[in-house]
Amino acid sequence: xxxxxxxxxxxxxxxxxxxxxxxxxxxxxxxxxxxxxxxxxxxxxxxxxxxxxxxxxxxxxxxxxxxxxxxxxxxxxxxxxxxxxxxxxxxxxxxxxxxxxxxxxxxxxxxxxxxxxxxxxxxxxxxxxxxxxxxxxxxxxxxxxxxxxxxxxxxxxxxxxxxxxxxxxxxxxxxxxxxxxxxxxxxxxxxxxxxxxxxxxxxxxxxxxxxxxxxxxxxxxxxxxxxxxxxxxxxxxxxxxxxxxxxxxxxxxxxxxxxxxxxxxxxxxxxxxxxxxxxxxxxxxxxxxxxxxxxxxxxxxxxxxxxxxxxxxxxxxxxxxxxxxxxxxxxxxxxxxxxxxxxxxxxxxxxxxxxxxxxxxxxxxxxxxxxxxx
Amino acid sequence: xxxxxxxxxxxxxxxxxxxxxxxxxxxxxxxxxxxxxxxxxxxxxxxxxxxxxxxxxxxxxxxxxxxxxxxxxxxxxxxxxxxxxxxxxxxxxxxxxxxxxxxxxxxxxxxxxxxxxxxxxxxxxxxxxxxxxxxxxxxxxxxxxxxxxxxxxxxxxxxxxxxxxxxxxxxxxxxxxxxxxxxxxxxxxxxxxxxxxxxxxxxxxxxxxxxxxxxxxxxxxxxxxxxxxxxxxxxxxxxxxxxxxxxxxxxxxxxxxxxxxxxxxxxxxxxxxxxxxxxxxxxxxxxxxxxxxxxxxxxxxxxxxxxxxxxxxxxxxxxxxxxxxxxxxxxxxxxxxxxxxxxxxxxxxxxxxxxxxxxxxxxxxxxxxxxxxx
Numbered sequence: 001x002x003x004x005x006x007x008x009x010x011x012x013x014x015x016x017x018x019x020x021x022x023x024x025x026x027x028x029x030x031x032x033x034x035x036x037x038x039x040x041x042x043x044x045x046x047x048x049x050x051x052x053x054x055x056x057x058x059x060x061x062x063x064x065x066x067x068x069x070x071x072x073x074x075x076x077x078x079x080x081x082x083x084x085x086x087x088x089x090x091x092x093x094x095x096x097x098x099x100x101x102x103x104x105x106x107x108x109x110x111x112x113x114x115x116x117x118x119x120x121x122x123x124x125x126x127x128x129x130x131x132x133x134x135x136x137x138x139x140x141x142x143x144x145x146x147x148x149x150x151x152x153x154x155x156x157x158x159x160x161x162x163x164x165x166x167x168x169x170x171x172x173x174x175x176x177x178x179x180x181x182x183x184x185x186x187x188x189x190x191x192x193x194x195x196x197x198x199x200x201x202x203x204x205x206x207x208x209x210x211x212x213x214x215x216x217x218x219x220x221x222x223x224x225x226x227x228x229x230x231x232x233x234x235x236x237x238x239x240x241x242x243x244x245x246x247x248x249x250x251x252x253x254x255x256x257x258x259x260x261x262x263x264x265x266x267x268x269x270x271x272x273x274x275x276x277x278x279x280x281x282x283x284x285x286x287x288x289x290x291x292x293x294x295x296x297x298x299x300x301x302x303x304x305x306x307x308x309x310x311x312x313x314x315x316x317x318x319x320x321x322x323x324x325x326x327x328x329x330x331x332x333x334x335x336x337x338x339x340x341x342x343x344x345x346x347x348x349x350x351x352x353x354x355x356x357x358x359x360x361x362x363x364x365x366x367x368x369x370x371x372x373x374x
Numbered sequence: 375x376x377x378x379x380x381x382x383x384x385x386x387x388x389x390x391x392x393x394x395x396x397x398x399x400x401x402x403x404x405x406x407x408x409x410x411x412x413x414x415x416x417x418x419x420x421x422x423x424x425x426x427x428x429x430x431x432x433x434x435x436x437x438x439x440x441x442x443x444x445x446x447x448x449x450x451x452x453x454x455x456x457x458x459x460x461x462x463x464x465x466x467x468x469x470x471x472x473x474x475x476x477x478x479x480x481x482x483x484x485x486x487x488x489x490x491x492x493x494x495x496x497x498x499x500x501x502x503x504x505x506x507x508x509x510x511x512x513x514x515x516x517x518x519x520x521x522x523x524x525x526x527x528x529x530x531x532x533x534x535x536x537x538x539x540x541x542x543x544x545x546x547x548x549x550x551x552x553x554x555x556x557x558x559x560x561x562x563x564x565x566x567x568x569x570x571x572x573x574x575x576x577x578x579x580x581x582x583x584x585x586x587x588x589x590x591x592x593x594x595x596x597x598x599x600x601x602x603x604x605x606x607x608x609x610x611x612x613x614x615x616x617x618x619x620x621x622x623x624x625x626x627x628x629x630x631x632x633x634x635x636x637x638x639x640x641x642x643x644x645x646x647x648x649x650x651x652x653x654x655x656x657x658x659x660x661x662x663x664x665x666x667x668x669x670x671x672x673x674x675x676x677x678x679x680x681x682x683x684x685x686x687x688x689x690x691x692x693x694x695x696x697x698x699x700x701x702x703x704x705x706x707x708x709x710x711x712x713x714x715x716x717x718x719x720x721x722x723x724x725x726x727x728x729x730x731x732x733x734x735x736x737x738x739x740x741x742x743x744x745x746x747x748x
Contacts, residue, residue, distance in 0.1 A: 182627070182631035183628055194629055251567065254669055258661065261661060264664065284658030285639060287632065290658075294630075294631040295627035
């Protein structure tokens with residue numbers, strides 16, 4: 001008999017040698033911690049599964065993987081791209097991790113994606129629009145290119161909500177997948193065993209992205225649910241704030257587990273309500289769902305800042321200034337967007353945990369009321 | 375629109391006043407940490423929802439709740455039951471927690487269950503058989519009595535596996551429910567917010583056991599899956615050992631979340647394969663499933679001993695002697711029983727995580743192989 005997991009794996013991973021595609025070229029648009037960690041894996045795989053001529057069909061990857069890095073001068077060391085390319089390390093965002101020599105930092109976005117057929121988008125939310133403006137200009141993208149989004153968050157406009165893969169597909173006119181899972185960047189970069197989920201629009205995307213990222217310590221499971229993977233990556237940060245509130249109030253494991261369970265159900269219900277073609281299995285069975293929620297709610301910075309919010313009595317704006325050098329905390333941004341969207345739809349009462357996280361974060365609601373009426 | 379959770383709640387909790395039953399009397403068979411914590415909640419509820427005469431139908435609870443305590447002399451203090459009944463505290467198993475005065479420790483088992491219609495069984499696995507022998511004698515149980523099991527574990531005999539509620543029903547001839555959830559005893563006793571799941575054979579059992587245990591900080595969700603709740607309570611301890619191995623090897627949150635995800639799927643698949651009437655929702659949606667697994671894998675003693683097993687290189691037998699005063703570690707007992715059962719059924723290859731936990735625990739397999747072929 002087969003092992004039990006196959007029923008949940010919509011696609012059987014293929015060997016790279018089975019790929020009936022022309023040579024594939026990978027580009028990474030983004031070079032933060034997560035972008036660099038993904039770039040490292042993709043470059044290692046590209047070097048290993050290099051282009052070869054089998055039965056007169058080219059298959060495999062172009063050796064060089066380019067990564068977009070915003071250029072700047074590093075005092076006393078020269079240009080940032082030159083530092084990364086000579087030291088093979090991203091000192092600022094992924095310190096002490098050796099990067100493969102076939103991963104090349106490039107300052108010009110058009111140059112990064114030139115000829116690329118597989119484009120990984122992993123920029124902060126607020127940079128996505130200018131990046132898509134640039135990529136959508138005529139002649140910038142290669143024919144047959146595909147994208148994958150590893151960006152956390154959602155786009156809300158009034159009573160409408162959009163995933164990033166949907167926006168990317170619409171703007172660039174190319175298929176876009178979503179990547180998410182229990183993937184704290186530094187642990188991935190240190191080759192600790194983990195899993196990730198790729199939501200894909202077709203079996204071709206499944207095979208290609210699996211080949212780009214899958215490795216013995218980074219197991220990739222493709223599923224046919226782009227919206228579910230995207231939404232889970234956004235909503236888990238809202239639940240992680242609630243988990244941080246629990247920690248901040250000094251409650252133990254039972255309470256935190258209860259909040260995670262209730263949060264996971266709200267995440268799945270929200271996604272099913274507003275993206276009806278998504279699957280609740282994404283949340284209950286896959287790394288992008290339950291596993292990502294667990295690791296984020298025990299180890300992530302949303303949890304940490306939410307704990308500090310309770311203990312210090314400071315606002316999130318103050319904490320972002322003090323703890324995150326002014327960067328926005330993803331969970332707080334998403335909690336506000338989700339709340340405003342639910343309000344616009346008249347559906348806040350259907351999502352009591354999301355609603356309370358917003359009200360505790362922004363309206364001074366007593367955090368002890370978190371457990372009422374859940 | 376209704377909140378999203380109702381689709382998963384098979385039974386709507388009823389008000390105690392709606393119960394169309396004669397007066398109910400609660401007995402607690404067991405007085406360890408968990409037994410005492412459950413007894414405390416039941417006694418608080420019994421005092422509050424006391425028997426009343428409404429529309430000529432008696433409903434509610436007899437004020438007194440009896441708890442079975444094995445008698446012994448406490449040096450310098452007298453008999454244990456007398457100490458508990460005069461101090462209203464179980465110093466050994468639930469120190470510094472005040473017990474309600476209507477909870478009475480009684481040394482004689484027959485006396486404890488005399489007239490009881492709702493019997494909570496919460497003894498260690500190895501004491502269940504003698505307890506059932508005593509309770510099954512003619513005239514010991516009141517007519518119409520019901521039981522609930524809060525005992526963790528399973529009974530394996532060759533290629534057969536039984537849940538405790540099944541054994542209790544068979545031996546006593548009364549309906550038996552199962553209780554399980556993210557419920558570390560001391561946190562429950564300190565009234566920290568948590569949830570629990572009750573697997574019930576009928577809606578009458580759902581209403582009654584909900585009335586016994588539900589309270590604002592201990593939310594009870596009855597579901598129609600006795601086997602799922604029982605099995606989850608047993609199997610989560612095996613996965614918690616794997617989580618402890620991960621901690622012992624020094625891996626981070628991604629790896630632990632991956633092991634929990636894979637473990638949860640094995641738990642659900644095992645239960646579905648060998649108890650086909652069970653529901654996989656019990657694992658993915660309820661406190662007895664995902665939430666209990668989380669709290670046990672971060673805070674429980676199975677995790678802790680498994681971490682020590684890796685770091686110290688000592689056997690579990692040694693660790694039980696040193697850390698648990700010779701008590702058996704539930705996860706280790708269950709890992710062995712499950713492995714032997716799977717072997718008898720020729721199904722070890724279908725459950726690679728359970729199998730590896732056994733082999734690492736008992737056959738000296740390298741813990742680093744935990745991630746291979748999962």
